[in-house]
Amino acid sequence: MSDHRRQVPRTDTLLADPQLAAAGERLGRGLVKDAVQRVQQRIRDGEVAPPEAVPAVLASLPSTASSLRPVLNATGVLVHTNLGRSPWSPAAVEAVVAASGTTDVELDLATGRRGPRGEAAIAALLAAVPAAEAALVVNNCAAALALVATALGQGKELVLARGELVEIGDGFRIPDLLVTTGARLREVGTTNRVTLGDYRGALGPDTGAVLKVHPSNFVVRGFTRQVAVAELAAALAGTGTPLVADIGSGLLESHALLLEEPDAQSTLAAGADLVLASGDKLLGGPQAGLVLGRADLVQRLRRHPLYRALRVDKTTLAGLEATLRGPRPPVQQMLAADPAHLRARADRIAARLIAAGVDARAVDSQARVGGGGAPEHPLPSAAISLPAGFAAPLRHGAPPVVGHVDGDRTLLDLRSLPPEADDDLTAAVLAVAAR
Template structure:
């Protein structure tokens, strides 16, 4: 091919010339910034952020023009549309990554959704701690530096009958700290049936390894006896540990050693007996008609020297890990260097103290503690809520779907009482055509997640299930309002 022919191949066409002209007509950043509609954006977001957004939108438009040069499409350059695009980008970027959602999954203590919701008293306490100086580590009576654990230690001891207490940032940290302080380079005896994975791929054996302790497994997966523990005791034994299997259950041909049986053996050999209670309720839930769960006080009364548990599960408080028990052992734990690395801040302590104070009046707890109130909601009340919400959700989703009210079963969640369900009610959404399309359901689920306040349910049995146990009065009104808004948008 000659040079002349080659030039003819790459020479600009009339359309290409037009697109080159389009590129030239794109406004400069300075000219956009000088527009009257941009001034309010500068006042709201700051000049530097607006300039960045303008550049990003112009770069995107420039790319569209260049792609049009290849595809033959023509893009109009409209400055008003450009400012609208800048405004939308700024609003999108300013939106918090952590957003309120509607938890219609049927799981009350949902780990991915933040577990326990704090009661109003705790929220107010956190705001106070966030906005004012507080005596986090200052002893007001003595006028000198204090211990932050003392803000909640007395309450924890009162509510559990423990001698002492300390608080860290979650229950895994509590177990890690306890083992690091008491069992480094020594053996910890645990039944094979209690070597649980606590979520997020964190396993009891892994935590022990990280703490520098050596796991000594005894018994079998389904059966362990006192003699198994006794045979494992040796000169390198540091402590005996029981792990409450709150996130699964084994049934059938099983045998486990109770605390009452194990405590005399530990005492006879001078070994501490520790219990990882996991969800860690402080009260007997059976008095409210809920499934029974062992309490912290009960574990200590049956012979445990130390008990670890979570703050944001059945306790109904903030994320925290609590260790209660022997004053001598707690003192050793608090002296370990790792304690500072896993300590909690003022907001956690403010929320935890406020929640613990609610337990001093158990007769008011069902009304004041959000977690307990949600767990106690009757299926009749939830069904009535579903019947009120059904028509507005139907209008929002349109004729392509059928929304119906149905009884359901909620879960407590976060590993608490995994085989126990709570009678509930909610809405089931199916395609009106009757087709069994998993792709359509996934699209619907994604559509609800994209609403201003995302709606989270679960897909099962060729339908989208929306359990309304966690949709209390205030949230119900907000949900209805959002459905009405989406109906108008649609």
């Protein structure tokens, strides 16, 4: 009997194959070569027949040169940090692709001279938040907070309620960030109660700014007291002390479903001098930190040397502008989803799965905003209920499907999944059931 190991195709022979050569042009020769070597080892191990080497290599190649894989989000968490937060609108995707080449990001084509960076994205932001005089974009909300603390608070005191010294996830703590900028924290009030008198008593010649941080992913109930932005703004009037509000989730205007979630327009209208927010949460765009408010303060941040290290690239500017000017992004469509339509989708999918012999049923469920937004506001939804053993195989599928296990069942929530993905979800479940 011949030794199959002697029949392993040579590496250069396989790489010269027209199909693999084309894959190398698209994905990179190194990535294809690695796949070839893995298949060669499988041939030595007897798992692949030598004539099947090229198809085996092609089957093992990723769709792109990136290791990131598209995932079906059936968790019921609309803004899921582990899954990249908000999905982008088709308009934003198209804008980013167009901006990935050579663009006029800092060139005035009319004059041939250098132009203002991100002018159109800033104009779109200001149109969306009329209460803002000026705006700035950096790479995330933490960067916006760091820039503000450095420019306004370095060597000075930032006055902040003790109950707002929050940790927002993965061990990231707001006070740790602030002190690294050289600012000194002046904590006021107690964990559950702070008064206007607490803030007034902390003001002095060393005060750089008063900072309000939205607690975001938790709520304190019971014997509590907070000072509203309007109250603080009135007390600070004439003192020259800026009031900065970090609202977190990126809601630019009030939303009927999220009335307790602060928004940029209302916060500025209430008297905040600057508002900081995220671009990749409830706004539904690319990762970005948004700074909106008084023109003189925004200009002060723009001219600070740290801004250069924190500014965003051309693709972020393009994606942000398209998100603001284009159709409703997916996260806003998810928020507006009709629970009755979600249940109808779940009934249809469950019926197809049951007809194929799968232990499936449609159930009512509760989705969440996620990303630190509206932690006490569940959203009525519908899900596909499957045996708990489906969870892991679905995550390892193509495409991966991420749901959540509730007791002895795997739930695939449909509010976080667009309707056009229903067929892919059904096919993924059927593929697992057929194993």
